[in-house]
Amino acid sequence: MSSYTAGIIVIGDEILSGRTQDSNSNFIAKNLIKEGIKLEEVVVIKDEKKTIIDKVVNYSNKYSYVFTTGGIGPTHDDITSESISEAFNLEYLTHKEAFKILDKYYAKGDFNESRQRMAKMPIGSELILNPMTAAPGFKIKNVYVLPGVPEIMQIMFLELIKRIKKGKPKLVKTINTDLYESKIAIHLKKIQEKYNDSSIGSYPYFNLSAKTGGVNIVVSSWNMSSLQPVVDDIINMINLNGGKSSIV
Amino acid sequence: MSSYTAGIIVIGDEILSGRTQDSNSNFIAKNLIKEGIKLEEVVVIKDEKKTIIDKVVNYSNKYSYVFTTGGIGPTHDDITSESISEAFNLEYLTHKEAFKILDKYYAKGDFNESRQRMAKMPIGSELILNPMTAAPGFKIKNVYVLPGVPEIMQIMFLELIKRIKKGKPKLVKTINTDLYESKIAIHLKKIQEKYNDSSIGSYPYFNLSAKTGGVNIVVSSWNMSSLQPVVDDIINMINLNGGKSSIV
Numbered sequence: 001m002s003s004y005t006a007g008i009i010v011i012g013d014e015i016l017s018g019r020t021q022d023s024n025s026n027f028i029a030k031n032l033i034k035e036g037i038k039l040e041e042v043v044v045i046k047d048e049k050k051t052i053i054d055k056v057v058n059y060s061n062k063y064s065y066v067f068t069t070g071g072i073g074p075t076h077d078d079i080t081s082e083s084i085s086e087a088f089n090l091e092y093l094t095h096k097e098a099f100k101i102l103d104k105y106y107a108k109g110d111f112n113e114s115r116q117r118m119a120k121m122p123i124g125s126e127l128i129l130n131p132m133t134a135a136p137g138f139k140i141k142n143v144y145v146l147p148g149v150p151e152i153m154q155i156m157f158l159e160l161i162k163r164i165k166k167g168k169p170k171l172v173k174t175i176n177t178d179l180y181e182s183k184i185a186i187h188l189k190k191i192q193e194k195y196n197d198s199s200i201g202s203y204p205y206f207n208l209s210a211k212t213g214g215v216n217i218v219v220s221s222w223n224m225s226s227l228q229p230v231v232d233d234i235i236n237m238i239n240l241n242g243g244k245s246s247i248v
Numbered sequence: 249m250s251s252y253t254a255g256i257i258v259i260g261d262e263i264l265s266g267r268t269q270d271s272n273s274n275f276i277a278k279n280l281i282k283e284g285i286k287l288e289e290v291v292v293i294k295d296e297k298k299t300i301i302d303k304v305v306n307y308s309n310k311y312s313y314v315f316t317t318g319g320i321g322p323t324h325d326d327i328t329s330e331s332i333s334e335a336f337n338l339e340y341l342t343h344k345e346a347f348k349i350l351d352k353y354y355a356k357g358d359f360n361e362s363r364q365r366m367a368k369m370p371i372g373s374e375l376i377l378n379p380m381t382a383a384p385g386f387k388i389k390n391v392y393v394l395p396g397v398p399e400i401m402q403i404m405f406l407e408l409i410k411r412i413k414k415g416k417p418k419l420v421k422t423i424n425t426d427l428y429e430s431k432i433a434i435h436l437k438k439i440q441e442k443y444n445d446s447s448i449g450s451y452p453y454f455n456l457s458a459k460t461g462g463v464n465i466v467v468s469s470w471n472m473s474s475l476q477p478v479v480d481d482i483i484n485m486i487n488l489n490g491g492k493s494s495i496v
Contacts, residue, residue: 018278
């Protein structure tokens with residue numbers, strides 16, 4: 001088990017209405033596992049102060065790291081920063097360096113009241129710089145506050161992840177087979193029981209028009225030094241049951 | 249406000265590891281809003297009994313409808329059905345009709361122990377039929393239990409949604425403009441304050457290589473009989489600020 005855990009809070013009515021497909025949590029998830037941080041939960045919540053406060057307090061207590069996306073722009077529906085200030089009972093103030101960065105970025109006269117809101121955050125926040133459109137995110141306690149626009153969020157995330165404490169990456173191997181899930185289920189269960197330091201996931205897929213299908217078997221472990229014994233047992237089992245197998 | 253609310257519980261380690269991008273919640277979200285059901289929250293959780301139980305109990309108490317996806321296949325990591333039985337303190341039993349359907353679907357001798365597990369569910373469940381691969385989902389109390397494979401989940405969802413009680417669909421209009429968010433933020437806020445029965449969302453986008461961008465302004469309401477006054481005010485505001493606008 002990695003000693004570092006994480007939760008992601010996706011903030012935005014546009015995700016809950018189905019208007020936007022969230023891709024930020026998948027991007028963060030993929031990177032966390034590589035960095036040895038165990039993502040425990042993702043939640044998508046609406047742009048509502050009380051909901052944001054409750055969830056941030058809850059996740060901040062439960063996990064080593066919390067990542068939020070969305071709601072830090074200049075409009076009235078961007079309420080993440082002030083909600084997080086309230087969550088931690090911290091003053092919601094203009095961050096001097098953030099103000100300077102934004103003031104420099106915009107043409108003279110364009111740094112208006114709405115844009116100045118983007119420099120406000122909980123007192124004591126550390127900036128997460130935004131090399132694309134200037135408006136920074138911030139870190140307060142164990143919460144990393146990021147924008148919702150994927151291109152900008154990604155570049156900021158890849159920068160911040162370099163500087164946080166991580167565990168040993170999770171080992172992962174995927175074995176593909178043409179056998180159906182139900183053919184191998186009972187055998188896989190036994191292999192899972194034999195190697196209880198690993199986790200074996202079984203992900204079927206179907207190509208319904210071609211009437212083909214198969215399973216991707218994902219073996220992973222936070223603790224084992226090698227997955228090879230588990231992988232060998234699974235491949236043997238597939239062979240014994242007349243299937244084809246390959247590492248993907 | 250719609251009088252019907254919903255929560256979605258996405259069950260699966262493969263989502264939290266980033267291996268799979270969840271698309272089921274987006275599909276369900278889009279359909280719920282059309283049907284007048286307000287999606288309040290989406291959560292992605294791991295394949296762990298206690299976690300599933302806690303979340304199902306919590307969502308079932310909070311929302312009119314709960315939809316779960318994933319974890320109802322034949323393998324050892326498919327623990328949704330037994331977890332939901334425990335969540336409601338209901339016996340986890342073979343559903344006779346489900347057993348019959350599966351027995352008929354598989355070739356003689358192929359309906360093995362693992363596959364028979366797919367007929368087990370909380371006592372008193374109503375089946376949600378699966379026209380593609382036979383293994384049914386089920387409804388127990390206000391919880392609808394669906395598979396994780398998107399093609400199958402979608403067809404089952406579209407069938408079940410026909411038979412549940414719904415509200416008046418949410419009215420939604422989207423206005424696009426080439427003005428930047430911060431240019432219109434202060435005006436949008438005033439329009440939002442004027443029409444507090446509607447909700448105005450502002451979603452910027454950037455094409456960084458082309459150095460262009462703009463905003464999609466989404467106006468929506470569960471109560472108003474028409475969004476036209478809000479839309480008119482926004483279009484006037486955009487014109488006054490020298491921008492282009494179009495309904496998208």
